[in-house]
Amino acid sequence: MIRFEDVSVTYDGAAEPTVRGVDFEVPEGELVLLAGPSGVGKSTVLGAVGGLVPHFTGGTLRGRVTVAGRDTRTHKPRELADVVGTVGQDPLSHFVTDTVEDELAYGMESLGLAPDVMRRRVEETLDLLGLSDLRSRPIATLSGGQQQRVAIGSVLTPHPEVLVLDEPTSALDPAAAEEVLAVLQRLVHDLGTTVLMAEHRLERVIQYADQVVLLPAPGEAPLLGAPADVMAVSPVYPPVVDLGRLAGWSPLPLTIRDARRRAAPLRERLAGREIPDRTPSPSATLPAPPARRPVTSRWRRRRKHPETPPAPTPYAAEVRSLAVRRDRVQALRHVDLTVSPGETVALMGRNGAGKSTLLSALVGLVEPSAGSVRTGDAVPHRTAPRDLVRRVGLVPQEPRDLLYADTVAAECAAADRDAEAAPGTCRALLSDLLPGITDDTHPRDLSEGQRLTLALSVVLTARPPLLLLDEPTRGLDYAAKARLAGILRALAAEGHAIVLATHDVELAAELAHRVVLLAEGEVIADGPAADVVVASPSYAPQVAKVLAPRKWLTVAQVREALA
């Protein structure tokens, strides 16, 4: 169905081809997963299927790509629109119209299908994707998972033979991701649609793949094979494969079910061993207290008389019966949360549960409608930004929002000025966390992981005792994720309190001492990571599922116990 014949792509101005020697064929009706570390050209390969590379992006494509017998050299993307449906990484930039139903119909309108056919297919697709309650909703008011389903639906309605998806589940919570994958599974099985997708979170998708195309490194020829064979040599692999490699299982298990069947001996070996303890070390001390400035805020100046020096709290953050309303929606209700220095807390919950709102309240971006928030000795929404950065730092979902300058050096200098830190503080932090970034690089040219680290260094320049991260692993490959986990663990050991809002159960299992589950703006579970995540099937990490009933969470723990 899709055929790459010795394809290499060189973008304008690049010295080396981005991908080279791509030569494989995707048979009809298969779900093929494109895997590999960041920056190996996965998006380029996907773009070449729909003809967007090179017709839209520019650059030179050598070799030949054919889809359903049509050569992309002679067919523009719009002439392939009836056979290829493409969904990019950001569903929001995919939408042309403003309501769900119109969006589903848009592609068919362009192809000139008859009105009764369009009507039937829109209804079918609404039901297939579970969108019928949202049919007349403006797209801007939908949650991330709903938008992703609308984006998939909008390319499904013209009944393309090939579906190309770039990271379809990255932004979704585990339940929404499963929903989207179930839909893809159904398309492949029932309609014979050919699916080619790239995804970093292999633990979510590997069991659905019929074949895996692995791009091992930039400019290297891809490797095509059965998932188990490819995973045996792949530089990127999900925890279940890691466990399989550790235990020496062959062929490698890809699903929890396969792994459980063979895990009995391993469970026995582990039976007598202690699960490595991961409670925060009591020796952790807070970083040097932030320097107090004489006038802290406009508010305090105005109400000087009743001001008493706030009693020192043992918590880095303290939230008491917090309620927040945003745009007439009760985003949070009656939330209680305390975070101690040296503790790492993972906030989990489905898209729209209020995780980001809680983080925003902790940095004073939203005002509580009831209850109180304190970060150290400050009330965030009443503290001037200049003082607040020394108490709490947030790395937002899109780290790029924090970066303004043209070069890494300028960015670091600005961060030093903002935080009133000694010149060179930020740059030293960055070199510590991620060696090898040159001063004159443009932040835009960094990879996702590098950009995240730069934003993290900018935030850490002010040495805030409380560090917040919103969805830090979006778009990160396993190597970048492991590096981030190492950095955060070191920060926690230094005494930083860390709160991360994340959908990534493996990251939470790796890092968090405590997990707080949110649903509809309320805390529904709060406890040690092992207890909370193991209790819930959608939030349990793969290792916990394989080695249940004991609460092993990560491969690292198992490795340590066996050593």
Added chain:
Amino acid sequence: MQPAEPAVPAGSRAAGAARVGAGGTLHAPASAPTPARHQRRGALHPGAWWLWALALGTAATRTTNPLLLALLVAVSAYVVVTRRPHAPWSRSYGAFVKLALAVLLVRLLFTTLLGSPIPGTHTLLTLPEVPLPDWAQGIRLGGRVTAEGLTFALYDAMKLATLLICVGAANALANPSRLLKSLPGALYEMGVAVVVALTFAPNLIADVHRLRAARRLRGRPDRGVRGLLQVGLPVLEGALERSVALAAAMDARGYGRTAQVPARVRRTTAALTLGGLLGVCAGTYGLLTAAGGTYGIPVLLAGVAAAVAGLWLGGRRTVRTRYRPDRWDARAWLVTASGATVAALLLLAAARDPAALHPGVIPLTAPTLPLWPAAAVLVGLLPAFVTPAPDPVSTKEPS
């Protein structure tokens, strides 16, 4: 708050929902929504709302009676409140109301400062008058402020404010992009460009909010003009990137596919459109000059006809079809007719009883509510009863 992820109905999941039927089409599960749900909710033709609102606006221009004008505003506000959909564009009503109030205030302020041509005897206050040179005769700065002058200005400003609020009502009730969809096929691509621009504005505003919040995270003040200026460049960069991504997505979804049209038809289209436009120009010129009284109208009509034919022929080049176009149904007629009735009756009333519709300011009298014109204005409430209610509130789900 609604749950962020609606649960897929258990039936549709368990049934595996999709089964392959003839021709590879999907069959809806047995638990398909009831036919009533298939009606496009609140799907009154957007043109009908615009005609209704403009007719109310026309009625407002026929009177300066503050009670009648207030009644017109109340009627349009009632319809907006009960019938506007919960969509981003319908929030523009508030902006129009604020604009109308601003117009009112500015007009009163100017009357106070610059005086009014209306002679009056009830002096409210006397401002110090600025002496102006001779050549500025007829202009006055400061001086006496009379109750009559202010009342006259208030009535006059209310007329304009009501007109603005009526336009705001149309904006809130009719989805602008659906109105653009009613354009003829040849103008489709222009329509899409406008729709994309319309959806981009809210995204830009969201970007500005997000980036200003990010400034706060860097420890810089997030308020003030400087803060706004500094996020300008990143916002523009973001908008540019998003437009490139959108262009790619649109291309990949078949935007701009054209049908093969014989060269003869293409040439005829060009000739008809160009000729039509020339005809319209010449006809208008003829109408406006004294000499061309005889040929003006026929040339204009011929020009319009040729241009319309050109558009129609040009539409054959696009292969696209329309999904559920809005139909001009009985309700649309009713809504339009209710607006037209209000306008016509007020026109009639203005001709037959001008005194009631234009209460005098000299001498200063309290305006009275003329019964029959007031009853006529109430006809404008009809859309609140004949059009379907909007969907229940849909809230933004934070992500």
